[in-house]
Amino acid sequence: MDLESVRDSLIRQEDTIVFSLIERAKFPINSWAYSPPQNGVDAFSASSFLHSFVRESEALHAKAGRYENPEENPFFPDDLPPSMVPTHDYKQVLHPAGSSINVNKTIWDIYLNKLLPLFAAEGDDGNYGLTAACDLACLQAISRRIHYGKFVAEVKFKEAPEEYGPAIRDQDREGLMKMLTFEAVEEMVKKRVEKKAVVFGQEVSLSDDSKGKETYKVDPSVVSRLYEEWVMPLTKQVQVEYLLRRLD
Amino acid sequence: MDLESVRDSLIRQEDTIVFSLIERAKFPINSWAYSPPQNGVDAFSASSFLHSFVRESEALHAKAGRYENPEENPFFPDDLPPSMVPTHDYKQVLHPAGSSINVNKTIWDIYLNKLLPLFAAEGDDGNYGLTAACDLACLQAISRRIHYGKFVAEVKFKEAPEEYGPAIRDQDREGLMKMLTFEAVEEMVKKRVEKKAVVFGQEVSLSDDSKGKETYKVDPSVVSRLYEEWVMPLTKQVQVEYLLRRLD
Secondary structure (H helix, E strand, O other): OOHHHHHHHHHHHHHHHHHHHHHHOOOOOOHHHHOOOOOOOOHHHHOOHHHHHHHHHHHHHHHOOHHHOOOOOOOOOOOOOOOOOOOOOOOOOOOHHHHHOOOHHHHHHHHHHHHHHHHOOOOOOOOHHHHHHHHHHHHHHHHHHHHOHHHHHHHHHHHOHHHHHHHHHOOOHHHHHHHOOOHHHHHHHHHHHHHHHHHHOOOOOOOOOOOOOOOOOOOHHHHHHHHHHHHHHHHHHHHHHHHHOOOO | OOHHHHHHHHHHHHHHHHHHHHHHOOOOOOHHHHOOOOOOOOHHHHOOHHHHHHHHHHHHHHHOOHHHOOOOOOOOOOOOOOOOOOOOOOOOOOOHHHHHOOOHHHHHHHHHHHHHHHHOOOOOOOOHHHHHHHHHHHHHHHHHHHHOHHHHHHHHHHHOHHHHHHHHHOOOHHHHHHHOOOHHHHHHHHHHHHHHHHHHOOOOOOOOOOOOOOOOOOOHHHHHHHHHHHHHHHHHHHHHHHHHHOOO
């Protein structure tokens, strides 16, 4: 694993995120799925339908070995069943302390309360199960991308340990954040994901007329904003948290 | 629901199918997921990992109300748990006999034995859970598209009952199949899905150079072939089966 392969993975994951948002946009917001049942009294029934759906999906995925892969981080890590598939020997690239870093609570909150209202139409068409399956795909894709920051940080550290060492020993969050910020690169990523939303979200037809060429299934500026305001800052936060533990 | 809205849905579903194939292509074929365990003795352990994964996923989706939607058809319809979400009043567009039509066994067989080897690379990377989640998305998208033939048939019948009536009363499969075949339209659909595989499967970059412009994540000719050999013939088969029962 080097900077090149990490970069390729990040770029490929952009496609997955854009696809998942386009698929979610087929359904209206369907708010019922996100509200606690009105008569909920105990901890379980106070949680939402999406909460139950994601938790049960993750239990199934855990049995299927999903979380053996260090790129995957569950939203509900407590009480997950063990994997029932043959153990694969994933390369142990990360420092062991990396596995304790999980910002999925923040991702969940941002996805539901900030991102979703920006691209899902108003309304309720009753397709809560289909909607929740799309939400799960979005959440998993965004979560994988952000937690990939652990690999980014590891590769950067490996390439220049002497550069990061002092700030790590000083536990200097701000200094590390500065070392990990490259505004020109971030600007380019924003432009690229916006372009992907244009290309993947267009109406493809055989004729060359411009009908539908300027409406997209997800507003490209929303995808750019997702990266600017949430994906890139949280990825850097994961990188900083990882580096702070890198010499433990 | 009219021919226009049915057509729009079919076109939109093409995007979903192409996205799902592109996502599956991230992983190698991972054959272990599809083989019966070598020491399997009883009916359950003789089935494959994918079989268990899809069956358990469908049970969860059934609880989440997925199969209340007449557009959705499960692969393992037996013993599905009831929906636990508020009942949505789906428009009863179809003749009740339509619900008995389910060609998912054929779809399963084609997907695993014919389609997958055409676009998944050789190899095993151990990501069986992630792979199975992608397979599920592909299977569901292809199944929804093919079973949408029920709605196509209903709308066509409603627009010209006098045209289909005689062949239905004669239970004339061949005659119905001829009435439902429009070669020019099928040719256009094949071209369009091939173009979608080109557009959605390309490497999108900010520069205008042609690097990577001619390699696609899924071979566009495979998507065209999927439609020509399997999706369109099976959709017509579903239409014929539906019409044969339409006057019951």
